[in-house]
Amino acid sequence: MGVISLPSRAYRTHPGLFASGFALVLIGLWCARHLLHDAWTLAALPLIWSHHADRFYISAEHDAFDVTFASYSINQTSAAPFPDRVPPVLHHISLGAGASTHSKWAEVRQSCLDMHPDWEAFLWTDETADALVAEHFPELHAMWTSYRYPIQKIDALRYMALYHYGGVILDMDLQCKRAFGPLRRFEFVAPAAHPTGFSIGFMMASQGNAYVRQLVDNLRRYNRHWLGLPYPTVMFSTGCHYASTIHTFQHNRTDLKILAGPKGNRRMHSLNGPVSTPIFNHLGSSSWHSYDAAMIVSLGKNHGWKLPLVGVAAVGLAFFVIRRAKRRAMLRV
Template identity: 25%
Template sequence: MRVSFCISIALRAIVLVTLSVYVIVRLLSFKQIFFEHAGIRLTQSQVAAPTNIAGPQHIPKIIHHIFHNWRDPGNDTLPPGWASMRQGCMDLNTSFEFKLWTANASREFIETEYAWFLRTYDGYRYPVQRVDALRYFLMLHYGGIYMDLDNGCKADLTPLLHYPVWVTDGGRGALSNNILGARPNHPFWHRLTLSLLPYNWNWPVPFVSVMYSSGQWFLTAIWEEYHALLPKPDSANPDHEHRLYRIMMDGTPGADPWVFFSHQEGGGGTWHTWDNWFFEGIGEHLFLFFATLFSGIALIGWLGLRCMRRSRGYTRLPILPSGYAV
C-alpha cells in the first residue's frame, strides 16, 4: 500500500516537473510575443502631425467591420451599441467606403477568393478563429482599415492611410489585431495568411488554441518572423526602410493619447471561454504564478523523497529518556 502511494506521488512529481519544463520552454519560445516588438513605433499624435501626413497614400479608403452573430445565426442586425460606434465612424469618415461582413458574406468571400483555405475556415473549432482569419484575408485582398465593432472613431482616419501596413500595439504583451491597416497584396499579409495552416493546432485549452492559431499571439509571432527576415535599416538610404508600423493604443494612465480611436467599455470579449480568467490572472501576477508553481514542485518532491525512504523499510528508532536509542 505504501509502495503504491509512493509511486503515485512520484508520478505526480514527474508530471508536474514535465509540465513546468514545458511551460518554461514555451514561454521562452513565446518571449518575442510578450516583450518589445519589431517595427516602427508611432503614437497617434505623431501620425496626426501635419509633417507626417504629406506623401503618398498607400491604403485605400475602405473600413471593414465583421459581424458574425453566434447567438442568433442569420440575424445580421447589429446590437445598438455597436451600431452606434460604427455610425460614428461613418459620420467622421464620409469619404470612406464601409463594408460589413456577415457570416454568409464572409464564407462566400473565402470560397470565391481563397478556396484553398475554405476547409480550414469551416473546420475551426471556435467561431472567433474564423473572424480572426477573415480580417487577415480582407487586408490581403482589399486592403483598407479593419476595426472591431467595439472600437470607434474619434477623428478622420485619413492620416493613417500614408503607412503601407500597420497594426495596433497596446504597449503590454502581444500586438493587437482589433484594428489593422494595409495596402492590398502586401507580402506581410501573404506570409501571415499562409501561416494560418501550420499554426492551426488545437491546444488543450481554448484560450491558447484561439490566441496562437489565429489571434494576437499568432499575429505577433508572424510579425516578428517577418521582421527577422528583413534587411537591416540603412540610415544612409531611408527610402529603403522595409519595417512595418505599430500604432500605439496603450490605455494605461499617462500613456500617449488616443487621437483616432475609442473603445467601448465592456463591448469586447464575446469569444471568451472558461480559461480566459486563468491566463489573464497569470499575466497580471506572473511572479506569484511561478512562485506557486515551483513551491508545488518542491513540496511534491519532498513528499516523494520522504515516502521513498519509508518504503525501503527504514523506521525511526524510539529515543530513551537517557538519550540512547534501543
C-alpha cells in the same frame, strides 16, 4: 556462521535497447519538428519582440509623425502630402447572430462611417464572408468553416479581407473619434498591446500586403488545439499572439508599423479593456473569452509575457516526468 552476501541487482541497459530507444526519440523529434518549432516561435515572442523596435514603432524622431494626433485635423482622411498607401476601405465583421443588428454596435460602427463619408465600407456577414473565403482562398475554406471557436473565423477573416482589399479593419466595439488619414502613409499599422505585441482589433494595410499574406499563409500551420484550452488556442492560432509572432519573425519589420504613445505614456493607443485613446473609444466587449480566459488573464496581470513560456515548459516537464516514470517501472520488472 558467516553471513553470505548476495550480489546487488544491477540495472543495466542492453546496448541494443539503448540504441533503439535513442532512435525512437530521434524519430519522435523529427515527426514533431513542426510542432516544436511553432511552439518555440510562440514562446519566443516576448523575448525578441522588441529587437530593433525603434525601426517599426512610429515616432516623431524616425517618422516625423505626431503619435498624439494633436497636430492633425480629426477629419483628415488622407495622408497628403504623403502618398496614400492604404486604400480608403473600412471593414467590420459580424458573424453569427446579433452583432450586426444590435442597435448599440450599429451606432458605434456608424461613427466610423461618418468620419469617412467617401470610403468604401464592408460589413462581413456569414454569407459574404463565406463567399470571400471560398472564392479567393479556396485552399483554406474547409479549415475556416471547421474552426472550433467562432472568434477564430473572425480573426482569420480579418487577414483575408485585409489582404484582398486592403484598407482598415475594425472591431465592432471601436467608436471612432477621428479619421485615419494621417496613418495612410504607412504600408501597415496596428496599435501596440500590453505588455508585448499588438492588437488585431484595429489594423491598416495596403492591398496585397506581403506581411498580411504571411498571416493568411500561416493559418494552417498554427491551427492546433493549443494546451487543450480555448483561450490559448485562439490566441496562438489566429489571435494577437499569433499575428505578433509572425510579425516578429519577418526579415525586415521596418514598414510594419506599430502605433504606441510617446515615451512615458507608451500605452496611449492600447486597446486593452474599456479605454479612450486619441483615435477610439474602445467599449471592450471581448465577448469571445471563454471559461479559462479569466484565469489566464488574472495570472498574467504582472507576468503575462511569461505565459507562453510556462505553457511550453509545462508540456516539456510533463513529457519528462512520464518518460522517467515509465523507465523506472521497466527497471523494476
